Amino acid sequence: MNERKKFYVTTPIYYVNDRPHIGTAYTTIAADVLARYHRAAGYETWFLTGLDEHGQKIAKVAEGISMNPEIFVERMAQPFFDVWKLLEISFDDFIRTTQERHKRVVHRLWEKVKQSGDIYLDRYDGLYCYGCEAYFTEKDLDEEGNCPLGHGKPSRVSMPSYFFRLSRYTKKLLEFYEANPDFIRPKSRANEVISFVREGLKDISISRTNFSWGIPVPGDPEHVIYVWFDALTNYISALGWGEEGEKGSLFEKFWPADYHLVGKDILRFHAVYWPAMLMSAGVEPPKCVYAHGFLTIGKQKMSKSLRNVVDPLNLKWEFGMDETRYYLLRDNVFGLDGDFSHDALIGRINSDLANDLGNLLSRSVTLVKKLLGSRCPPPSDGGEEESKLRAKAMEVIEKAGQLFHDADFSSALETIWQLCASANRYIDGRKPWEKAKKGGNGEAELKTIMYHCLETCRLLACMIAPVMPVKSREMLSVLGFEPPPLNKEPQWPSRWGGFPEGMEIREPKIIFPRIDQSAGTSIKARLGVPQSQESESKEIPVGKGKVTGESAEKITTQSDGNISFEDFKKVHLVVGEVKSCEKVAGADKLLKLNVDLGEGRTRIIVAGIATRYTPEQITGKKIIVVANLKPAKIRGIVSEGMLLAAEDEQGGIRILTTDGNARTGSPVR
Numbered sequence: 001m002n003e004r005k006k007f008y009v010t011t012p013i014y015y016v017n018d019r020p021h022i023g024t025a026y027t028t029i030a031a032d033v034l035a036r037y038h039r040a041a042g043y044e045t046w047f048l049t050g051l052d053e054h055g056q057k058i059a060k061v062a063e064g065i066s067m068n069p070e071i072f073v074e075r076m077a078q079p080f081f082d083v084w085k086l087l088e089i090s091f092d093d094f095i096r097t098t099q100e101r102h103k104r105v106v107h108r109l110w111e112k113v114k115q116s117g118d119i120y121l122d123r124y125d126g127l128y129c130y131g132c133e134a135y136f137t138e139k140d141l142d143e144e145g146n147c148p149l150g151h152g153k154p155s156r157v158s159m160p161s162y163f164f165r166l167s168r169y170t171k172k173l174l175e176f177y178e179a180n181p182d183f184i185r186p187k188s189r190a191n192e193v194i195s196f197v198r199e200g201l202k203d204i205s206i207s208r209t210n211f212s213w214g215i216p217v218p219g220d221p222e223h224v225i226y227v228w229f230d231a232l233t234n235y236i237s238a239l240g241w242g243e244e245g246e247k248g249s250l251f252e253k254f255w256p257a258d259y260h261l262v263g264k265d266i267l268r269f270h271a272v273y274w275p276a277m278l279m280s281a282g283v284e285p286p287k288c289v290y291a292h293g294f295l296t297i298g299k300q301k302m303s304k305s306l307r308n309v310v311d312p313l314n315l316k317w318e319f320g321m322d323e324t325r326y327y328l329l330r331d332n333v334f335g336l337d338g339d340f341s342h343d344a345l346i347g348r349i350n351s352d353l354a355n356d357l358g359n360l361l362s363r364s365v366t367l368v369k370k371l372l373g374s375r376c377p378p379p380s381d382g383g384e385e386e387s388k389l390r391a392k393a394m395e396v397i398e399k400a401g402q403l404f405h406d407a408d409f410s411s412a413l414e415t416i417w418q419l420c421a422s423a424n425r426y427i428d429g430r431k432p433w434e435k436a437k438k439g440g441n442g443e444a445e446l447k448t449i450m451y452h453c454l455e456t457c458r459l460l461a462c463m464i465a466p467v468m469p470v471k472s473r474e475m476l477s478v479l480g481f482e483p484p485p486l487n488k489e490p491q492w493p494s495r496w497g498g499f500p501e502g503m504e505i506r507e508p509k510i511i512f513p514r515i516d517q518s519a520g521t522s523i524k525a526r527l528g529v530p531q532s533q534e535s536e537s538k539e540i541p542v543g544k545g546k547v548t549g550e551s552a553e554k555i556t557t558q559s560d561g562n563i564s565f566e567d568f569k570k571v572h573l574v575v576g577e578v579k580s581c582e583k584v585a586g587a588d589k590l591l592k593l594n595v596d597l598g599e600g601r602t603r604i605i606v607a608g609i610a611t612r613y614t615p616e617q618i619t620g621k622k623i624i625v626v627a628n629l630k631p632a633k634i635r636g637i638v639s640e641g642m643l644l645a646a647e648d649e650q651g652g653i654r655i656l657t658t659d660g661n662a663r664t665g666s667p668v669r
């Protein structure tokens with residue numbers, strides 16, 4: 001029997017001093033797409049992400065809030081885990097550098113490198129930027145002597161330190177790059193690294209003595225191992241490198257990694273230090289380090305001080321998770337910098353998703369329902385138009401698969417959308433609705449056309465699955481299939497004609513709703529997006545063309561006072577768990593609740609229920625919260641949502657809760 005092909009992809013491990021944001025979500029989503037695509041294409045796949053918990057940066061932040069670093073990292077780790085789960089990130093393992101399994105392997109690697117004669121004790125006198133956790137020389141700094149990545153002036157340090165003989169690896173690395181031209185991607189970035197190495201590498205300091213939050217050096221606990229030596233090792237510690245028996249078998253199976261996805265700022269660590277460390281330890285380097293570009297906001301760097309950091313969960317609640325994933329990967333070329341904009345996201349939702357794909361699915365399903373009694377007709381070849389569509393489908397399956405494999409996400413999606421456009425043109429040209437009335441061979445023609453439409457929709461549903469796992473399954477379900485669970489991929493298609501004859505399609509439903517001008521404006525207001533951050537144009541593309549102001553499609557109140565389901569869906573009702581609660585000083589009616597909505601943090605909600613409930617009565621309850629209400633200041637406290645309550649027979653307050661233990665964070669529909 002043939003051994004299954006293997007695929008191993010990693011993200012950087014994120015520093016726990018921050019919360020997940022759109023930049024870290026971008027890398028993680030990209031890695032998820034690679035993992036999902038490879039699982040769909042039959043590869044045995046391993047996807048690793050995790051957290052970088054040691055080092056001076058973390059120690060300083062913890063110290064700043066007078067917290068023990070162990071407790072600090074414990075608190076900060078959970079949000080990453082939760083947010084990735086909420087974004088459907090299908091990681092197989094989540095490594096934390098404070099775990100024993102990791103520390104053991106770091107020690108093992110240190111010992112191996114030492115045995116190779118590549119570690120020696122000396123003194124480090126120079127600059128250190130703890131924002132980057134990197135050693136700098138004067139020439140790395142900008143004109144004002146600041147860190148080039150905006151972390152201010154580096155500190156001057158002088159301390160005993162162990163060094164790694166990186167200088168020994170200049171030639172070996174250059175030979176390695178030459179023999180493995182795909183090791184650093186994209187190519188443009190490879191050139192930067194190669195020129196840097198060509199200048200000749202210097203030994204690097206790999207231990208610190210001026211703080212203690214790290215893994216002690218074996219046999220010399222006065223020193224802690226440099227955080228990058230520690231962190232890079234995660235890629236093999238998670239696979240149990242050097243461990244006995246089963247623990248180590250993942251390493252045998254999956255190493256070398258197929259992709260380390262990293263941001264361009266940390267390429268040098270991955271493409272120079274890491275392969276040299278591995279060579280020294282006698283371990284094969286990874287196959288590819290892919291450095292993606294940075295996401296900016298309104299062309300500005302994202303930063304807490306500019307208050308422009310985008311929270312991926314807000315995007316999920318407001319625009320939808322799959323929509324956000326699609327936009328991020330479709331609008332940005334993976335290796336290059338890209339600018340995030342809410343208007344561009346809305347544009348993609350309206351044109352690519354609602355107008356192109358949504359429209360194709362809805363036309364196909366509605367016509368099959370109306371004209372063919374909701375049953376898939378038998379496959380038949382038809383004429384030239386049909387064979388053109390089939391050829392296009394096969395070409396797209398092949399090409400998009402290769403592009404996903406190569407981490408060229410924007411081109412893969414563009415290619416898939418070519419099939420969508422071809423199918424929409426095909427329906428326009430073939431006019432199936434006219435065939436039904438035509439008599440003669442009209443019925444047979446209608447069946448041929450509708451089979452081609454349904455089969456194209458099925459293929460598209462399978463091909464979008466790596467990027468839009470939920471929407472793909474919703475599409476498959478409308479088409480009549482039992483979609484696989486979210487942790488099992490629909491197979492990447494390999495042939496035309498998999499739609500079973502006679503299968504009953506389900507009721508058409510809107511899977512890709514549009515966001516009209518006024519809804520877009522309200523969403524941006526809720527998210528607090530400053531006008532200046534977005535494009536100059538006040539237009540939000542709806543459908544193919546751009547529709548401005550008044551003429552934009554609007555969801556309005558019906559004359560009978562009813563609202564549409566689309567309007568209802570704009571209100572995000574979510575199950576929250578009250579974690580703690582207290583009275584608001586000086587306000588008899590108000591309670592201040594700390595509510596978990598499954599977002600990896602708690603929200604403060606101020607509610608006028610103190611006349612009926614004590615803090616003790618409300619703590620621990622599952623409540624229903626309007627999660628996307630604009631935050632409001634009540635008695636000086638910012639309330640980030642509203643709980644729902646009703647009246648009892650006596651006119652008293654009764655909060656709404658759930659029948660049984662509903663999942664925290666579950667949407668309420």
Ligand code: MSP
Nearest residue numbers: 012013014015023024052231232262263264294295
């Ligand atoms: N802990 C190290 C990585 C160790 S890997 C062995 C680290 N962590 S980080 O949390 O600061 O950054 C993690 C990744 O997020 C980096 O790849 C960085 O490039 C990426 N991004 C941070 N902000 C970003 C954007 N605005 N846009 C895209 N990616 C960005 O570095």
